[in-house]
Amino acid sequence: MSKSLVIVESPAKAKTINKYLGKDYVVEASIGHIMDLPKNKIGVDLTDGTFEPELIVIPGKEKVVDRLKKLAEKSSAVYLAPDPDREGEAIAAHLETQLRMVVKPSMIHRVTFNEITPKAVAAAFKQARKVDANLVDAQQTRRVLDRIVGYQISPLLWDKVRRGLSAGRVQTVAVRLIVEREREIKEFKPVEYWTIDAKLTPDPSGQEFTARFTGIDGKKATIETVGAPSVPNGDEARSIVEAAKRGKWSVRSIDRRERSRNATPPFTTSKLQQDASRQLGFNVKRTMGVAQRLYEGIELGPDGTVGLITYMRTDSTRVSPDAIQAVREYIKNKLGAKYLPAQPNAFKSKKDAQDAHEAIRPTNPELHPDQIKRFLSDEQYKLYKLIWQRFVASQMVPAVFDQTTVEVQSVSDRRYDFRVTGSIMKFDGFLKVYEEAKEAKDEDDEALKNKLPDLRDGQALKLNSVDTEQHFTEPPPRYNEASLVKVLEERGIGRPSTYSSIINTIQDREYVQKVGGGRTGRFIPTEIGLVVTDLLIENFPYIFDTKYTARLEEELDDIEDGKEKWTDLLSGFYGHFTEELAHASTHMADIKRMETPTDEKCDLCGSPLVLKWGKFGSFFACSAYDKKKKNSCTFTKENFAAKPNLTSTDSESEQEEEYCENCGRVMVLRNGPFGPFMACPGYSEDPPCKTIRRLSQKQQQKPAVPLEEKCPECGEHLVLRHGQYGEFTSCSGYPKCKYIKQNTIGMKCPLCREGEIVEKKARRGNLFYGCSRYPKCEFTANNKPVDQKCPDCGSPYLMEKTLKSGVYLTCPNNKKPASGEDEAPKKRKKKGEPETEVACTYSKRIGDAPPPEEPKPAAAKPTARTHGPVVEPEPQPA
Secondary structure (H helix, E strand, C coil), X not given: CCCEEEEECCHHHHHHHHHHHCCCEEEEECCCCCEECCCCCCCECCCXXXXXXXXXXXXXXXXXXXXXXXXXXXXXXXXXXXXXXXXXXXXXXXXXXXXXXXXXXXXXXXXXXXXXXXXXXXXHHHCCECCCHHHHHHHHHHHHHHHHHHHHHHHHHHHHCCCCCCCCCCHHHHHHHHHHHHXXXXXXXXXXXXXXXXXXXECCCCCCEEXXXXXXXXXXXXXXXXXXXXXXXHHHHHHHHHHHXXXXXXEEEEEEEEEEECCCCXXXXXXXXXXXXXXXXXXXXXXXXXXXXXXXCEECHHHCEECCEEXXXXXXXXXXXXXXXXXXXXXXXXXXXXXXXXXXXXXXXXXXXXCCCCCECECCCCCCHXXXXXXXXXXXXXXXXXXXXXXXXXXXXXXXXXXXXXXXXXXCCCXXXXXXXXXXXXXXXXXXXXXXXXXXXXXXXXXXXXXXXXCCCCXXXXXXXXXXXXXXXCCCCCCCHHHHHHHHHHCXXXXXXXXXXXHHHHHHCCCEEEECCHHHCEEEECHHXXXXXXXXXXXXXXXXXXXXXXXXXXXXXXXXXXXXXXXXXXXXXXXXXXXXXXXXXXXXXXCCCCCEEEEEECCCCCCEEXXXXXXXXXXXXXXXXXXXXXXXXXXXXXXXXXXXXXXXHHHCCCCCCCECCCCCCECEEEEECCEEEEECHHHHCCCCCCCEEEXXXXXXXXXXXXXXXXXXXXXXXXXXXXXXXXXXXXXXXXXXXXXXXXXXXXXXXXXXXXXXXXXXXXXXCCEEEEECCCCCCCCEEXXXXXXXXXXXXXXXXXXXXXXXXXXXXXXXXXXXXXXXXXXXXXXCCCCCCCCCCCCCCCEEEXXXXXXXXXXXXCCCCCCCCCCCCECXXXXXXX
């Protein structure tokens, strides 16, 4: 009897599902998408308004497709089981397109499950359906939108700024938010304000507490831009202090009430990304990579591979009744009935939520994080614990606080009002398990710190001191990953499945830079990011408007729900787009390639310098340069002023693992003919995963670092550069000054007696020694020369050799191997060649052999060149 074929995206997911389905099924992985638009052209028919995409098998995926076809031919049925979202539905549709060539359409079924558990998988196969055309259309529309924008706007950037730039429909809007925030910070004008705090004790003695000034005679003292009770200047603050000191202090009123704080809903994608950033220091990509592995399954010893969480791309807080019942049983049995509400807690999803999947939760609440910790990596344990705690807490009773607000007065000629608030936790409720991370502390947090003494209305108070403090309002903070995801969600830009790719893309394209690592990292726009954003917003104000981008997301949701045809959306978009594109082409035609005049002069010809943009940012170039003239000035120099002024802690970023977007394995760094690149280690497996990500040129080549040391030839500052053979120090005035600082060993060249012996690095990375006057002097040595004469033959220098048996001083004329050195292979003597003799046998041991190096881990199996496609969130023009 033939078996049924099940196709998923990743090998990890295939392994977990295969265990649940048994021997009657064959589970294979497609390793992500198998079809996409071609890279060398736009691939969308824009002539007749059909917007028909030209989908092809992704280069490098032909063998995977052929393998799946052969397996399908032998199978009794084919089940397509990629992830339950638009992207997964598109993968299923592309698989169906290919498999229909070899099997009947009636044999192909679509199955989806929100969690990879035996019960969910079994239920999914009982409810198999056909591929949802509406979901496919929604994903295809997004892909076509991105391709149209990328391929038709990017050439304008190439012409006016520099080649290699690209425009993204959503990513440009995200960069715009960061640029606008940066300009907000630069234009911010701080406002002065003063606070007044009185330290009091119940008369005659008692516990001291601090009350803050709130107003005079019941009128609140507030500054509009500050909000909190405050005074605008120091003179007014000091006059209030003097007047308050003269008055009689007493309790004016006491308000005691019971407050409760309700449990937080289970995680959506954006909330998980925000809390993982604030509490764990995970960036968005790392969070989604770890969550993907928890979803697809972890080996739990005797229990085998188990999917630990539900699908991690969702904007819904909905939870299945079975899961609610399971967690309520856990709370009752493990925490106690007092923590269990009478009815399950219900939460509303946000207005524009798709609500296609449940909230992110553990598949089994009984699997406590500490119980399975030994099977998880550190980051898997931390993220699973965060998800588990949030879900369990979501079905617990509220936390209860006793809050006391005390109004204090100082009465002299006028009444000066002060206030203090204190809270005491009466019952911890859901806080026993989980407390939400916050971007900044609020009044509740401050109130919990205040421990108030027993007070009563009208009670006299003793004044210990009144202090005033000057403050200035601060500009809004730069976005970090958590706050950027939050604002994208609030403004409706992108969807849960796109937040990670948006943040990765704007960094990969070097439009923004992350300063600092982990939870402290903040985004600042790069110089090229500012230039490109201004140019695009000026010429495409409608397409790159934040509200229009959000409205497009709503229309994509309507396509998914079957309320709108995908061609109608594209027709409306393309109408606006062609108008702006025509305007931009005309308007930008009058703009000269982006050059900014400067007051600096060329070091070679004295002409003014202009600021230009290249592969590695901005640089100064001579305005007299003309590529049509052979002898025009070609002087350039780096623009060090444009480089951000980072502290040592800012420049340090966490070395985080990167996960394959197709199969979830940890990517490895490899070198190819075109430089280093990140590759999936699953290339050698069957079927192979050929995902790679090329490193940008900035990632491959580090910028020059200015040094305090001056050039001995021209007096300019030296810079530390990174070249083909490693680091070297040279003059910043290049090419006018070509000084390169070399690593000398403190010895004159024994051949020419003029140059210095310097340490050099060969093409393969091996060290050797040569004369600083090369090529005038061609002295070289593989071993370090030592400034001592040979006692046997009188050679002007000896050489230091490090062998297995020790460190030796040998004569350069000694061709015989020292003790512990392998014999050199004997060469066959040519006919007529004279016999050679050892001219000198001097060799002296001067030290012990170095300790053996620890064995290095086996290197990953290298791949041939760079196989497979680069998975990119948005297209780039050819």
